[in-house]
Amino acid sequence: MTIKKIKYHRVYEDVIEQIEKLILDGQLAPGDVLPTERELAQGFGISRGTLREAFRILEREGLIETRPGGGRFLSRTLEKAEDRKQILENIERATIIELLEARELFETGIVELAAVRATEEDIADIDAALQRWGMVDSESDDDPVNPDQAFHLSIAKATHNVVLVNLIDLHMDLLRKTRQKTDEIPGRKKEIYEEHLRIVDAIKARDPVQAKEAIIFHLHQVRGHVLRNTAVLSETGE
Amino acid sequence: MTIKKIKYHRVYEDVIEQIEKLILDGQLAPGDVLPTERELAQGFGISRGTLREAFRILEREGLIETRPGGGRFLSRTLEKAEDRKQILENIERATIIELLEARELFETGIVELAAVRATEEDIADIDAALQRWGMVDSESDDDPVNPDQAFHLSIAKATHNVVLVNLIDLHMDLLRKTRQKTDEIPGRKKEIYEEHLRIVDAIKARDPVQAKEAIIFHLHQVRGHVLRNTAVLSETGE
């Protein structure tokens, strides 16, 4: 017998669903004015207060807009809000292997760029992150700032490209659980340090080719350990 | 004189801000129980109804949890919700050039993978997307499904990696505005078609090296046109 969390039923959630469905079905088009609060409340058979709770959510998600005194109407720019959310959810549900593969694609590019673009200051930051990583005892489990995440992030910052920095940020975040597992393998910590060091040295030498090889080696090692350790555990979700 | 949209002030938004600040400042820790609805409402000097509107939002964002009859408490897993949102916002504020650069990094990898992994079915889909792109007259501005987006997406799908598919999806979405601009350049449409065709041919030939070269050429062309057309317009935001 499996135990599942009790799901409380909230009236306003039903309302949100119904309205979202109306929009998706095309019964409501962008720009359309909605019936008044009083009418809708009566129509749904609920109180105004409950209805507004639903509208607050829809407002926040960008589906509707409210003009006090005027009325409510569907936003002209729909897709965005819902789509973006969906994309993130899809990525969160991906397998660890898929995440690692994707990361390999753009992190190889990142280290190449970093090797070319890094300023003296960037390199100092990377060095600092590397050292901080080496010093931390593996017990710091609940540390809010993960040293490994910080290390890879410091390299991404050297590209001076906001998108790349945030992509790495997102991926490291999603991979966090895995990392904690594989870090605990005896002797792995020293290996990781050397792999990291090789990447940093290549960047310092302004050698994009070496940097690329170093990161690929590192990520392949990571992937190997993950594969060995997570024959069962194949999803990032809880 | 610039005209700016009038921003209505909503009480519940203030409440959200205050509570979020309390959390960020560490005055409220994960798992802490919040005062009761009635107490808080009195404390803030607002009605229960308004307070609940704020809580509905915080609930949806995953910051708090509600146990009817029990009380409200801070979620044990905070960071996630807020952090993810922040990352997306950062990426949305990036410049077009940064977006294109990031895309180049992982789309080169994508076409390489696609050339290796694509099934016959994938290739048929890619072909269909290419043809559909060629047939559409450039007037279909408000077409919900952008043919260019669909084309690049069909290639990403051939990697059979959910993360890569969604990454491309996100980037194409963010780049949409730009694309419409550059597509209007006389003769550009035919050029794009040929660039696309070259990519498809390479994938059909199972030639990752050719595919990579083709996509790099294509993206460099795109970047060139963007650079020439958007000397002024440098942000994706509105």
Place this chain on the structure above:
DNA sequence: GATATCAAATTGGATGATCCAATTATCCAG
């Protein structure tokens, strides 16, 4: 003493009447 049981108090869920402020529609004067 530990445990089960039941009643009372607490707490969030939801309602409906009521008032306010901004917007919109209407009508009238010029």
Place this chain on the structure above:
DNA sequence: CTGGATAATTGGATCATCCAATTTGATATC
């Protein structure tokens, strides 16, 4: 036709009230 006063409409917010689930605590039971 325009401008402005006026009335009706609409969302914003409050308050008193009731309900259902949970929690608490006293009591009974073993």
